[in-house]
């Protein structure tokens with residue numbers, strides 16, 4: 200089955216949309232560690248609470264900043280009310296429509312996560328360092 204027909208991977212579909220030359224070019228230039236981190240954010244398989252909960256490593260899957268929704272890259276990038284300042288500073292908007300994610304550069308998205316979007320603990324910030 201082709202990836203774009205995969206009914207699961209909801210977040211990956213939102214973050215990556217269709218094949219994009221610029222995004223692909225950016226990703227293949229990353230070193231292995233940075234690429235792993237970038238794909239983790241794009242696919243939702245990173246050290247945010249929802250994924251850790253699915254792995255059985257965390258009981259609470261709510262966002263550690265707002266405690267209103269599940270802590271996912273999509274929530275952090277688009278909706279978390281505690282990230283409006285950082286989101287506006289880096290991405291130019293207080294809130295984002297998920298439909299617009301594919302038009303934002305991966306560099307900007309990963310910069311947002313690296314600069315603290317959603318990551319409170321030092322370990323989490325280190326997780327995305329040098330992406």
Ligand SMILES: [Zn+2]
Nearest residue numbers: 262264265279
């Ligand atoms: Zn939140």
